[in-house]
Amino acid sequence: METILLVQFMGALYGLLAVVFGAFGAHALKKTFTEEQLKSFETGVKYQMYHAIVLIILGFNSAFNTSLEKNMAYCFILGTFLFSFSIYGLTLSTSKGKKWRFLGPITPLGGLLLVLGWGLFLYSFVQNLF
Secondary structure, three states, X not given: OOHHHHHHHHHHHHHHHHHHHHHHHHHOXXXXXXXXXXXXXXXXXXXXXXXXXXXXXXXXXXXXXXXXXXXXXXXXXXHHHHHHHHHHHHHHHHXXXXXXXXXXXXXXXXXXXXXXXXXXXXHHHHHHHO
């Protein structure tokens, strides 16, 4: 699959899932989650939606001809998955009394990839200034 189509597809998929997970969290999980767990789950949903929008914007404004653009997109796609979905897994498993501890280190790894994606995005603007 071409990078541009992958970015657009993943942006749309992440956006769709963010709405579904947000509704799920607001209604079904409100009864079983603590306030702290609900806030963590909502953080995953927010970051997923933010990055879905970024991917859609990138998908319609970048040609993905350079490794910089491709790496930026892959950082956003993989970072969003690792960050948000590890939070979902942690909060869901904790609410069931069986916390999946192996997911703990995955969340900051996803966050690091998101930061790297934003850094590459910033660099793409800075390199055009000089």
